[in-house]
Amino acid sequence: MIRKFSFRSLMADKLRCFCTITAMILTSILFSTLFTTVTGIEKAYDHYNIKKTGTDYHFIVKDTSAGSDDTVNRIKENGLVDSAGRRTFISYAVNEELGYNVEINYMDEEYARHSFYGITEGSMPSKADEAAIDTMTLEALGISKTVGAPVSIDIDVGGETITENFVLSGWFSNNASYSVKIGQVLVSEAYKEQWASLHEGSDAEGKDEIGVYLDSAYDIEEEAAEILEEAGAGSEIGNVAVNPAYYSESEGVSAGTVLALAGGVSMIILIGYLIIHNIFYISAKRDAKLFGRLKTIGMSDRHLAQFVRTQAYFLMITAVPIGILCGCFIGSRLLPFLLMQTSMADIANDSISLKNNMLGILSFSSVFVVITTFISINGPIRMIKKLSPVESARIELSGGRSQRKTTDGSRLYKFAFYNILRSKKSLALLVVSIALPILLVIVSFDILCSFDMDKYLSSILYTDYTIASADYYKNEYLDFDGNVSALDEDIVNDIRSSSFYEDGAVIYGDRATDYTEIIGSGLLPGEEYGLNIYGTERAALNEKQFIESDIDIEAFEKGSGIIEGCWTDSSGQIYPGTALYSKGDTVKLKCSDGKTREYTVLGHMNVAMGTLTTKISDSSTMCELYFCPEQYKQISGNENIMSMEFNVRKGCEGEAESYMEQLKEEIPFINYESVYSLAEDFASMRKMIRMISIILCTVLTWIAVMNLINVFVSSILVRKKEIAAMKSIGMTRSQLRKMFLWEILYYNGASFILASALSLLLSVSVLRWFINGFSFLSFRTDPAVYPAILFVILFIGIITVIVTEKKVSKANIVEELKTL
Amino acid sequence: MVIRTKDLCKFYGEGTNMVKALDNVNISVERGELIGVVGRSGSGKSTLLNMLGALDRPTSGSVEIGGQDISKMNDEQLTAMRRSKIGFIFQNYNLIPVLNVYENIVMPIQLDGKKPDTQYIRSILDALEISHKISALPASLSGGQQQRVAIARALANRPEIVLADEPTGNLDEAMGEGVVNMLRFMNREFDQTIIVVTHDQDVAEKMNRNIRVADGRVSS
Known part of the structure; x- marks a missing residue:
């Protein structure tokens, strides 16, 4: 019965139901977009670092003599291994048209895929005369992208050049993230065997490599040793090269970073709690009269709590899945756009798989909204329990005071002030829930202002230029043959x-x-x-x-x-x-x-x-x-x-x-780094952090705006009858607008002052210490952020007032006066 | 002529659900009249009062206040006219909870940008026996006290017309009589036109003229 009644009561005011659901959907969207984008960027950054190294294999067994099918198969069968592939370096293509290194390799399909040379069209070479070539090299050689097109490759054999004729079996894109410009000609296993039989024992005989992708990258070196031992290739342990891109993953995080992250996450959770709490608190306040009447006809506090909870369940079932799915969709669509703005543009269109993380994102977002909702509805339930039927009938009169010795309370600025003080709890909640997002915006802005290129460069490089071999920058100071480069x-x-x-x-x-x-x-x-x-x-x-x-x-x-x-x-x-x-x-x-x-x-x-x-x-x-x-x-x-x-x-x-x-x-064969190229990297990093900050600030602004609109509009809707009475005794629309403007000014002003005070307090304490701890940041703050924020919130406030007043003015005075 | 209606109609709903709250009402009210509007519950009394007070717009027909057709006025003009010419007394008071008694009473004057005549206000407060409550907030007042504050507010601006919807509905007999006497006094002393909606026969009898409303039509 309660369930039915609760549902019908919710549906009775369809507009209000719609607004509440929309608010919850938006909250879910905001948080799942944020989680998706942040997870996506983190994934993309890892992917970018991995792609820069040329392979996503966790480790490579270099120069192995154990590259037989049996060994590879035994490695593949190991429970620690997700997949393994094989590559044999044949030689270099030295056609005149090629002004860069072009390797000739045999790779099995797995290895090619893990080296970012997955065939985009055609197929991997299977016959001895087939080859798959990257699109850059095809263009350089003037070969059309047609399966079956003849390809003539000049191959270096110990200083001499031989020419081999292939047919094109397929092609693939270059790895643009790779730090060195390098082309690839992939040949078949049949060709590899043919080559090996011709050059057996000589320097030109290809060297084998096995790439291994693990189930988890917890302790790569130890796992590599265990896997090779079990595969009967224990002697190859010395040839294991761990992919350096995975080292960064296992690097420890400083206590300061953990604290800052925990602080940031707590603040976002607090903001989420406040927004959802506000939705239910305001809704319960609006229903106070109804609850009072229900109490008079015998509904117990337990029934009323069930009544509110049922409404919350319904809202959650409707809003959370829609909001979270929309948020994930928006986040995943936003990601390539964000990456395009950074040095990771090369991977923007790679399908960065969030599949593994998506479940986590969805679950975390859902659990976050659901738990927050459950916690949030307790406050309103407590408020309802405290309501007496008599009090609820006169709830609009309740103000806590019985006297005020003033004579000019109808002056609009004073009137507005008295209005916002009606419910001090709502005022405090609103001010905090607007102030926190503003505070985070100021902090984000401070971080952006604190980017210090000189500090960054001096932490990485001490001179204008460094020059070394391309191998040195690519990986280590060794060439392919293992000699120092x-x-x-x-x-x-x-x-x-x-x-x-x-x-x-x-x-x-x-x-x-x-x-x-x-x-x-x-x-x-x-x-x-x-x-x-x-x-x-x-x-x-x-x-x-x-x-x-x-x-x-x-x-x-x-x-x-x-x-x-x-x-x-x-x-x-x-x-x-x-x-x-x-x-x-x-x-x-x-x-x-x-x-x-x-x-x-x-x-x-x-x-x-x-x-x-x-x-x-x-x-x-x-x-x-x-x-x-x-x-x-x-x-x-x-x-x-x-x-x-x-x-x-x-x-x-x-x-x-x-x-x-x-x-x-x-x-x-040489490469260099300069302060200029690092400055570009720095600018790119700054751009990415700026993009993240913009998203964060947009999300937070949305939250603050939604809170403001929710509380402000609700406070007006609760006073509909009162407003009609004021209009009936002569309050004009412009006077009403002015009164609303004063109200919103007080809300925004108080929030702004609180946020500014907190930000100044943080600036002189934790923030300065935290920011200066980074190698690329020197604490700096730009006072321009304060007027900018003030301008934004005032602008939003004015728009809110104009729209709300317009809506209120449409209401019929007589109808409003009749409402109970 | 202070108020005149011509073929005034106010219908709610459509088709078979249409309710004719007012159906071709033609009345004229002279300056200084003290009129009672009587009729059964749901007969259209309050609707008529709202029309006369420019709180609602007619479906058809016209309402003229001081010779001006209110249907030709925009919201801003209507509000300004209500503020300067009309005082309302609502059955459920409609006081502003965050303002004290004095501020509630002078609100229409201050909204008009004028200074309240404190002596006059004091005299109303004395007559209504609420002088000692000027600093009280509405929540601390009894129903009767709130009604008297509502009456004081309606009279504070010395409006030409005072419209009262069941002004004694929530008051005891003695207090009700006091309110009616106050209205009669205002009518006599300041030549104010007062229209009172009531279902109380005693109140109706104290009016100079009564308009009877039945099924949306004026019968006398």
Whole structure:
């Protein structure tokens, strides 16, 4: 009976029912859009980082001799593995038309798909004379996109060139996110076997790789070892290369970030709670008279609570699924648009699968709205329980006071003030629910204002340019054959003799594990280590990277002392396990020339930034030692230039950039980074954060506006009869409008003042500390945000008043006066 | 002539559901008349009063107040006319809960941008015996006190016309009589035109003239 009555009562006022459902749908839409977009961007960012590395496999077993079908199948069957694929590098295509590296590979379909070379049209090559080629290379070769088109490929075989004729079996898009321009010719397994039989045992014989995609990326290295052991390929463990894109996933999050995130999420949940609470509180207030009458005819508090809950169930069943599905749809449609605005534009049209997360998004959004609704309806239920039938009949008269000694209360500004004070609880709820979104908007704006390019650049790069091999930037300081990928000395000399060159330094570097031994490394017997050695000119040593403040540079330059490279944690302390020695220790090395040399460890420096490290990690224990160039040359017996850093003369920036661009064009094996390209990355990151902020601010503004409209319109609807009485005794429409304007001004003014006060309080305390903790942010605030917000809320307020007054003016005075 | 209606009709609904609340009503009210509108419940008395007070628009016909056809006025003009020429006394008072007694009473004057005549207001408050309640908010008043505040508000602006809908409906006999005497006094003293809707025969008898409404038609 209660259920039926509750439902009918809800449906009796269809407009009100519609408004309430709309408000709940909008709330659900707002939150599910936000969750979808944020999850989508996070996914896209991961996808982008993965795509930049060229594969989404968790690890690759390189140069494997275990690339047989049996091994691959055994790996595939492992419970930890989601999928595995195989690739064999054949050679490079060297057709004259190709001004960039084009690899010839055999990849099975799995491997191609995981390397972002999934066939878009046609099919993977299956016969020995078939090849699938990327669209960029097809264009460069002047071949039309037609299955069966003849393709002639010049192939490099140990320095000689042979020409092979294929037919085009299909094509695929290039991986535009890949950091190096590279083309792909995919050949069939039949061709691979034919090639292997021709070049067996020679350098030209293809090297196999197995790519493995795991079910989860929890501990890739350990899982890789376990999988290979179980597949009978334990000897290949040393060849495992973990995809660096997955390292970032497992990086710890600082306590500050967690706190900030928790704060942000709590605030959003609080805002959501307030908006839903307001919907039900206002609805119950409007129904107070009805509840009073129901009490007089014998309805108990329990019945009334059931009455409200039934209405809430109905509203939730109707509004939540619609709202959440719409929100997810909007969010997923919005995502490509957002990505297009950023450096991730290349992946904007990739189908970033939110499938796995969608269930989570849907469940979280639903649970969020449902729980919030349940909590929210308790307040109104308590209010109804407290109502006495007599009080409810005179609810519009209840004001809490019995006297007021004023004589000018009908002045509109005073009248409006008295009106908003009628229900102090509603006023407080409204002010808080508008103030919180405004506060978040101010905080978002502060974060945007705090983007500091100089701080960002100084945290990554210390000179205007760094130059190294393309391999170095792509992955690590090794080429495909596993040799260090050093820079040609002529390139360095040319740069040094250029007119734009101001100053700079080269960093010699080598993987020295094979020829240099640390005597008495302090490691346990059997424990392996990898050794990278460097020769660093003085100019490449930046004091900002030094861990100890008193490193004796003189001793370093003389050659008696060395600096050990390490990684640091977020507090600037040496990351455990990344330094073997303490300051003052003596390192004894057995060098390539057979001699033993001794050095004193002068201190440590953070090599995580810039181009100071090879990025090679042969072993879980790595030793990175920095010498002066002379010592390096003596120890290693080589002059491998790993990278070069240099600054540009003032006013020659354009000249330097065009020189470097041309250099890269002419010598595709080199690459460079500059403050300018990083500035672009920075701008792109800023743009993305701005887009997220805009969405967040839009959502929050919507919430604030909905709250304002909901409370304001409801407060007017509750006073319909009173307004009719005022009109009957001579209040004109313009006077009514002015009174409403004063009311909304008070609501907005109070919210704005509260939000501003809180934002100032936050600015001088937590926010400043939190923002300055980021490497690319320096706390800054722009006072312009305050008038801007004030303007927006006033504008919305005025529009709300105009629309509401128009609606009210349409009501018939006589009809309104008749209402009970 | 202060008020005149010509073929005044007010219909609600359509077709078979149509209710003729007022059907071709033609009445004339001279300045200074004290008129009672009587009739059974649902006969159309209150509808007629609302029409005369420019609170509602007729379906057809016309209402002239002070020689002006109100159907030709816009909302703003109607409101201004109500404020300056008409005082309403509602059966359920319709006081503004956030304003005290004094502020409720002077509201129409202040809305008109004028200063209230405090001496005159004081005299009304004294006559209605609510002088001691000027700072009280409506919620703290009894029904009778609220009705008297509503009457004071209707009279505060010295309107030409006072329209009262069952002004004694919620009052005890003595208080009801006091209100009627007050209306008679206002009529006599200030030459105000007063129209009172009532179903109370005693009240009707104290009026100078009575208009009987039955089924939407004026019968006498």
